[in-house]
Amino acid sequence: MTWTSTQVQLARRPEGVPSDDVWDITSTEVAEPADGEVVVQVRYLSLDPAMRGWLNDVRSYIPPVQIGEVMRAGGTGTVVASAHPDHAVGDVVTGTVGAREYATLPGEELTTLDLDLADEPTWLGALGMPGMTAYFGLTEVGALQDGETVLVSAAAGAVGSVVAQIAKARGCRVIGVAGGPDKVAWLRELGCDEAIDYREGDLTRQVRKAAPDGVDIYFDNVGGPLLDAALANLRRGARVVLCGAISGYNAQSLPDGPKRYMSLLVFRARMEGFVVFDYEDRYPEAIAAIGSMIRDGSLVARETVLDGGVRAFPEALRGLFDGVNTGKLVLAL
Amino acid sequence: MTWTSTQVQLARRPEGVPSDDVWDITSTEVAEPADGEVVVQVRYLSLDPAMRGWLNDVRSYIPPVQIGEVMRAGGTGTVVASAHPDHAVGDVVTGTVGAREYATLPGEELTTLDLDLADEPTWLGALGMPGMTAYFGLTEVGALQDGETVLVSAAAGAVGSVVAQIAKARGCRVIGVAGGPDKVAWLRELGCDEAIDYREGDLTRQVRKAAPDGVDIYFDNVGGPLLDAALANLRRGARVVLCGAISGYNAQSLPDGPKRYMSLLVFRARMEGFVVFDYEDRYPEAIAAIGSMIRDGSLVARETVLDGGVRAFPEALRGLFDGVNTGKLVLAL
Known part of the structure; x- marks a missing residue:
C-alpha cells in the first residue's frame, strides 16, 4: 500500500517574514516502511519560533533546513504502518515528523504518547x-x-x-x-x-x-x-x-x-x-514533573489549534510572529 | 605640625573625555591625625579605567564621586604621622588615598607593603x-x-x-x-x-x-x-x-x-x-599566587610611570584612554 502525502518544502531562503513563495507545496507517494522504519500519519504539527532560525544558512546549534528539503517540524500522529518492533499500527507517537501528511521515520526516533496524561497538542506544548x-x-x-x-x-x-x-x-x-x-x-x-x-x-x-x-x-x-x-x-x-x-x-x-x-x-x-x-537524557524527569503538575491542577497547559491542514503551514508560521497564539501554537492536519 | 597638600577635586561632571575644566586643583592644610588616623604622603597614584565610571552620576557598584570631592584614587605612600597602633612613621602603605599629596585616613583602611617582594608601583599593578x-x-x-x-x-x-x-x-x-x-x-x-x-x-x-x-x-x-x-x-x-x-x-x-x-x-x-x-577577603590568596610568580620569574610586572605630580592627574587620566601605558599606569607625585 502507498499513501499520498502533501508536504511543505523550502523553495528559497526567506528575507524577513517568510512569505508564501518561500515554500513549495508538493505531493509525493509514501511507500511501505523499510525494516526498522515506521509510517506516521501526522495529525498535529508544532509551530516554533526557532523554525525561523532554521531557515537561515548560518552555523547554529542545528544545521539549517536545505533548499528542497521538507520543512523540519515536530509533530504527533498515528502509526499507519510499522516495520519496527516498538511501534504498532494505531499507536500515537511524537517526533520530528516534518511539515507533511505522512512521514517515514526510523522507529527509534519516535516516542509513544500517554494520552491518558494529556492530549496530543499538549504533548507538543507543556509536555513537549x-x-x-x-x-x-x-x-x-x-x-x-x-x-x-x-x-x-x-x-x-x-x-x-x-x-x-x-x-x-x-x-x-x-x-x-x-x-x-x-x-x-x-x-x-x-x-x-x-x-x-x-x-x-x-x-x-x-x-x-x-x-x-x-x-x-x-x-x-x-x-x-x-x-x-x-x-x-x-x-x-x-x-x-x-x-x-x-x-x-x-x-x-x-x-x-x-x-x-x-x-x-x-x-x-x-x-x-x-x-x-542538550538535556534530552533528562526529558523523562521534566515530563514527570510537569505531568504531575498537570494532574494536580497546578499547571494549566493551553494550546491554540489552527485548522487548515498542511497547506496552512506557511500562514500558521507567520501567525506565530504576529502572536496569534495563547499557549502553544499547533496546526491540525 | 601641618602639611600643605595640593589636591584634585571634581568641579563638574564630564561629558566625553574629561577635560581640564572638569577638575579644580586646590591646596589645603592637613593637620596632625586624630585618634586612629594616619597621615600619608602620597608617592604614587593609580590610574584606572574604572575612574571614568565613578565620574557619572548613576547607580553603579560604588557611589559616584560627588562634585567638590577629592577624586577617588588608589595609591601608595609613606606614613608621616600616625595615631594608629598598626602604622609607624616611615611605613610604606597602600589604600584609597585620593588624588592629593597628603591624605588623612583611618589606619584600618591602609595596608603596609612588603617592598622586598616588589616596588610601590607594582603594588598598584600586578599586586594591586x-x-x-x-x-x-x-x-x-x-x-x-x-x-x-x-x-x-x-x-x-x-x-x-x-x-x-x-x-x-x-x-x-x-x-x-x-x-x-x-x-x-x-x-x-x-x-x-x-x-x-x-x-x-x-x-x-x-x-x-x-x-x-x-x-x-x-x-x-x-x-x-x-x-x-x-x-x-x-x-x-x-x-x-x-x-x-x-x-x-x-x-x-x-x-x-x-x-x-x-x-x-x-x-x-x-x-x-x-x-x-567582592573578593576582598581573598586578596591574600591572590597576592600569594601572583607574588610567587613574580619571584620565580613566570610573571613580569610592568608599569608605565608618569611624572608631573598631582597637577598632572587630569592629563594622566586622559592618557589611559589614549593607551599611553604598557602595563599599569601610575603617576609619581
Missing part, C-alpha cells in the same frame, strides 16, 4: 519541547531558588506560560510580559503576580514598577527592548536565561544588541544561553 | 587591584581550566597582562589583543601564543585566525567590536568575563550592545560580570 525548554532553562540554567523574583517574556506563549507556572509553584514572585489585554488577563489567571503589556511601552519603568527590588531571573524569549529593560532592573547575582529572541528573528540584518549589558557587571550577574536538546 | 581583578576574574568568574584557549583584550594593560600570564602558567593557549606594534611585540615577549593588533581591523577574522577552534574564555576589558568578534568565535561552554568596557567609557550616550549576544545560546555559553571588591 516548550515544556522541556521551560523546565531546564529555569531550573538548570536559571538555577531557580524558591521565593525568588522571576521575570518572563512571551509569558503567554508555549515556553513562557510553563516557566511562569513552575516558578509560581516554587513560591516565586512572577512577573509575566505579553502583548495585549487578553494575554495579560490570562497571565493573571495563571497566577502571575504582575502582568505587563509590552505594547504599553516604557518597559524599563514598567519592569521597575512590577519589581521594585529587581529580578533574580529574567527568562528571555524575545530579546529587543525588553532585554534592556530587564538588565536595568536586575538584582545582585541575577541570571538572565537566553532562550530566544523572537523580536528579531525576522529582521533582515542583525538587530541591535543589549545596550545595558554592562549591568551584568554592576549586578554581578550572568547571561547564559542553552539548547534544550 | 588590577592583579586581584585578573586573578579572580579569570579563575573564579572564568572558571579557568588548564589547557584552555583564552582571549584577552587590553592585554598589554594592567589587568590584561596579568590575565595573559596567569593563563600561560596554567598551560593555556593565550591570544592577546592590544593596539599598535610595540604592545603587540610585548605581548609576544610575555608568552602570548598569538597577539592581535586591533587597529588592523576585521576583528572577527583576526580572532578566527588566531583561534580556529574558538575560545573557551574571553576576558573582556574593552567591549565594542571586539566583544562581538569574540562572541562570534566561542567554543561550546565558553565563558565571557565582563571586566570592563573601556572603548565606551567616554561615550556621551550608551554605546551599542553586543549584536552577537545570541551566540551565547548557540555555544551554550555565559557572559558574567564581577566586581573585584
Whole structure:
C-alpha cells in the first residue's frame, strides 16, 4: 500500500517574514516502511519560533533546513504502518515528523504518547519541547531558588506560560510580559503576580514598577527592548536565561544588541544561553514533573489549534510572529 | 605640625573625555591625625579605567564621586604621622588615598607593603587591584581550566597582562589583543601564543585566525567590536568575563550592545560580570599566587610611570584612554 502525502518544502531562503513563495507545496507517494522504519500519519504539527532560525544558512546549534528539503517540524500522529518492533499500527507517537501528511521515520526516533496524561497538542506544548525548554532553562540554567523574583517574556506563549507556572509553584514572585489585554488577563489567571503589556511601552519603568527590588531571573524569549529593560532592573547575582529572541528573528540584518549589558557587571550577574536538546537524557524527569503538575491542577497547559491542514503551514508560521497564539501554537492536519 | 597638600577635586561632571575644566586643583592644610588616623604622603597614584565610571552620576557598584570631592584614587605612600597602633612613621602603605599629596585616613583602611617582594608601583599593578581583578576574574568568574584557549583584550594593560600570564602558567593557549606594534611585540615577549593588533581591523577574522577552534574564555576589558568578534568565535561552554568596557567609557550616550549576544545560546555559553571588591577577603590568596610568580620569574610586572605630580592627574587620566601605558599606569607625585 502507498499513501499520498502533501508536504511543505523550502523553495528559497526567506528575507524577513517568510512569505508564501518561500515554500513549495508538493505531493509525493509514501511507500511501505523499510525494516526498522515506521509510517506516521501526522495529525498535529508544532509551530516554533526557532523554525525561523532554521531557515537561515548560518552555523547554529542545528544545521539549517536545505533548499528542497521538507520543512523540519515536530509533530504527533498515528502509526499507519510499522516495520519496527516498538511501534504498532494505531499507536500515537511524537517526533520530528516534518511539515507533511505522512512521514517515514526510523522507529527509534519516535516516542509513544500517554494520552491518558494529556492530549496530543499538549504533548507538543507543556509536555513537549516548550515544556522541556521551560523546565531546564529555569531550573538548570536559571538555577531557580524558591521565593525568588522571576521575570518572563512571551509569558503567554508555549515556553513562557510553563516557566511562569513552575516558578509560581516554587513560591516565586512572577512577573509575566505579553502583548495585549487578553494575554495579560490570562497571565493573571495563571497566577502571575504582575502582568505587563509590552505594547504599553516604557518597559524599563514598567519592569521597575512590577519589581521594585529587581529580578533574580529574567527568562528571555524575545530579546529587543525588553532585554534592556530587564538588565536595568536586575538584582545582585541575577541570571538572565537566553532562550530566544523572537523580536528579531525576522529582521533582515542583525538587530541591535543589549545596550545595558554592562549591568551584568554592576549586578554581578550572568547571561547564559542553552539548547534544550542538550538535556534530552533528562526529558523523562521534566515530563514527570510537569505531568504531575498537570494532574494536580497546578499547571494549566493551553494550546491554540489552527485548522487548515498542511497547506496552512506557511500562514500558521507567520501567525506565530504576529502572536496569534495563547499557549502553544499547533496546526491540525 | 601641618602639611600643605595640593589636591584634585571634581568641579563638574564630564561629558566625553574629561577635560581640564572638569577638575579644580586646590591646596589645603592637613593637620596632625586624630585618634586612629594616619597621615600619608602620597608617592604614587593609580590610574584606572574604572575612574571614568565613578565620574557619572548613576547607580553603579560604588557611589559616584560627588562634585567638590577629592577624586577617588588608589595609591601608595609613606606614613608621616600616625595615631594608629598598626602604622609607624616611615611605613610604606597602600589604600584609597585620593588624588592629593597628603591624605588623612583611618589606619584600618591602609595596608603596609612588603617592598622586598616588589616596588610601590607594582603594588598598584600586578599586586594591586588590577592583579586581584585578573586573578579572580579569570579563575573564579572564568572558571579557568588548564589547557584552555583564552582571549584577552587590553592585554598589554594592567589587568590584561596579568590575565595573559596567569593563563600561560596554567598551560593555556593565550591570544592577546592590544593596539599598535610595540604592545603587540610585548605581548609576544610575555608568552602570548598569538597577539592581535586591533587597529588592523576585521576583528572577527583576526580572532578566527588566531583561534580556529574558538575560545573557551574571553576576558573582556574593552567591549565594542571586539566583544562581538569574540562572541562570534566561542567554543561550546565558553565563558565571557565582563571586566570592563573601556572603548565606551567616554561615550556621551550608551554605546551599542553586543549584536552577537545570541551566540551565547548557540555555544551554550555565559557572559558574567564581577566586581573585584567582592573578593576582598581573598586578596591574600591572590597576592600569594601572583607574588610567587613574580619571584620565580613566570610573571613580569610592568608599569608605565608618569611624572608631573598631582597637577598632572587630569592629563594622566586622559592618557589611559589614549593607551599611553604598557602595563599599569601610575603617576609619581
